[in-house]
Amino acid sequence: MLLVDIEFCDFHDLNDIYSIEKEAHINPWPYDVFETDLKYRSSSIFYLGARWRGKLCGFGVCRQEGRALKIMNLAVLPEFRRHKVASQLLLAMGEVGLELACRKVLLEVRVTNRPAITLYEQFGFKKLRVLSRYYEDGEDAYLMTSPLPFPGVKAEESVDA
Numbered sequence: 001m002l003l004v005d006i007e008f009c010d011f012h013d014l015n016d017i018y019s020i021e022k023e024a025h026i027n028p029w030p031y032d033v034f035e036t037d038l039k040y041r042s043s044s045i046f047y048l049g050a051r052w053r054g055k056l057c058g059f060g061v062c063r064q065e066g067r068a069l070k071i072m073n074l075a076v077l078p079e080f081r082r083h084k085v086a087s088q089l090l091l092a093m094g095e096v097g098l099e100l101a102c103r104k105v106l107l108e109v110r111v112t113n114r115p116a117i118t119l120y121e122q123f124g125f126k127k128l129r130v131l132s133r134y135y136e137d138g139e140d141a142y143l144m145t146s147p148l149p150f151p152g153v154k155a156e157e158s159v160d161a
């Protein structure tokens with residue numbers, strides 16, 4: 001495990017976030033989505049970054065939707081994967097959700113994205129249903145959900161512990 005610093009991102013992180021995004025996703029979000037989010041900072045959208053020795057190596061984006069927290073994005077640089085960076089980002093997003101009094105977490109994931117599905121299942125996420133042709137390229141998504149606090153996480157793994 002690589003113990004990373006998790007912090008809220010700001011506009012200065014824009015280019016690093018976009019570099020990670022391009023490396024991580026088949027259909028990356030457009031640059032201007034990140035630019036707008038980080039510039040205008042909605043009170044319901046949160047960008048968290050994982051930093052190792054000062055370098056941004058992963059990020060997560062979540063949005064409050066009433067009593068639910070929606071995970072919109074999660075990505076880690078290829079050379080930093082399998083070191084629990086995404087796990088630490090997920091834990092931190094869960095803490096944000098708890099602070100906002102959210103009771104559950106929702107996300108969509110490509111049905112072929114085994115690494116991400118395995119990660120989410122470890123946190124207690126279950127598949128709720130298939131969203132047919134959810135992605136631009138026609139691939140289906142699983143809508144997954146987990147209660148908060150994450151049932152798959154022991155108390156001593158919590159970021160506060």
Ligand SMILES: CC(C)(COP(=O)(O)OP(=O)(O)OC[C@H]1O[C@@H](n2cnc3c(N)ncnc32)[C@H](O)[C@@H]1OP(=O)(O)O)[C@@H](O)C(=O)NCCC(=O)NCCS
Pocket residue numbers: 024025073074075076077080081082083084085086087088108109110113114115116118119120122
């Ligand atoms: C999915 C992703 C975020 C995981 O990041 P990560 O930092 O490597 O994940 P972690 O190290 O925290 O993984 C925790 C556990 O998830 C599972 N997992 C993660 N990557 C896996 C892989 N490639 N194959 C199988 N299981 C995997 C493992 O059980 C892993 O624990 P282990 O390494 O002790 O076996 C990363 O692979 C990524 O950025 N992928 C591209 C973007 C993406 O798919 N994002 C999710 C969109 S919904």
